[in-house]
Amino acid sequence: MTQAEFEAALRTHQAMVYSIAHHFFGGSGVAEEVAQDVFLELFQAKRAPASPAHLTAWLRRVTVHRCIDATRRSGQRHEVLVENMPEAADRTPAADPLLRDLLRALVASLPDTPRAVIILRYGEDMDVSDISETLELPERTVWSHLQRGIALLREKAARRLHEKDYAPVR
DSSP states (O other), rough: OOHHHHHHHHHHHHHHHHHHHHHHHTOOOOOHHHHHHHHHHHOSSSSOOHHHHHHHHHHHHHHHHHHHHHHHHHHHHOOOOGGGGGOOOOOOOTOOHHHHEEEHHHTTSOOOOHHHHIEEEEEEEIOOHHHHHHOOOOOHHHHHHHHHOOOOOOHHHHHHHHHHHSSSOO
């Protein structure tokens, strides 16, 4: 890969790579490090992906794998306790920042693979077949992670709302 090709790839795909890492880590500085690692790996690659579509798929796959690696290296689970989440209003518009923060916290509390699948599906608007190719998982496995992830999100949200309903009034 020439210097000009690398710079073009960086300009074209840096937002996507950072977005995946940012959603995976909930906006921490680790997302920047992961994005840098991904582009360093691209720069050092002996053979660059052959086409723009292959490059995009390669960058997505490497980004998700680097996010999972960073989580395992740190030994930290990016779980958020239900007690630490912000209160959500009963009737809120879809653009409510508290609701958006609550959803981000719930997604951040998912295990690594379901979190990656949810982020790629809803954050990057990828099809299940594309996610399957990116994560090198069978499509049925991606569907399973997607369904389990959504079920976990529903359960955690319901638990959070249930606790709110029975919280003592002060």
